[in-house]
Amino acid sequence: MPATAASSRLVSRRASVAALRFGRFAAMGAVAVVILIAGVWASWRTAPYVMLTKGRERGTIEVARCGDDTCWGRYTPISQGSSGRDRVVIEKTVAVRKGRTYTVVVKPGSDEVVRSGPAGILYAWVPFGGALLLASVVVAGGLGRTRAGWVMAGSGVVLLTAAFVTI
Incomplete structure (x- = not known):
């Protein structure tokens, strides 16, 4: 087998692996962004009334x-x-x-x-806290960004706990 045929297969295999990685990264990134946007959307139903009084x-x-x-x-x-x-x-x-x-x-x-007040503000953002928790799993598992996933999960837990304590 000529050396050029083996090297062309190796290059083609590397290109397909890179394309698959990029596809997974793009898909999981899109899922995480959609989850976060949905959380903000659900929270924004009451948040402007409470925050902008x-x-x-x-x-x-x-x-x-x-x-x-x-x-x-x-x-x-x-x-x-x-x-x-x-x-x-x-x-x-x-x-x-x-x-x-x-x-x-x-x-x-x-x-x-x-x-209204602190309890109302925190309660309005509870859906976003849940979205942070859900998106953290996608970011850590699907994107392989464990630190970012832990930061998102921690932020979601802090938000939900603060809302629970103030209400």
Whole structure:
């Protein structure tokens, strides 16, 4: 067998191995990015109301009753320009209990409120914390970047733990 035929097979094998590595890296990178974007997207549903409160109606809700998915009660305004309401609705979570009072922000154009303050901010970003945990497995296992995976997992755990402690 001529030396050029063997060397051309060796070059072709190296090229195919490099192409497969790049394909795996690109695919796993895309999966990790999609997971993180989904986490931010899910968190951004309530985060702007809680984090960017300037000009929004702020007040407190005293939870009077709870249904299957929501709780409701009387809204007492704190900020100027906000008016009291007999009934506003808040999402029923582990952190919302009948008879308790919570500081809230009113979603514009509705009678729906979300928790504000540190507890509200951390709770709004819980989906992103879960996405960090999930993406860390993809980054560490699929991309082979173990340190980056551990950093992402640690960040997700810190965020979820902080949210649990404050709520």
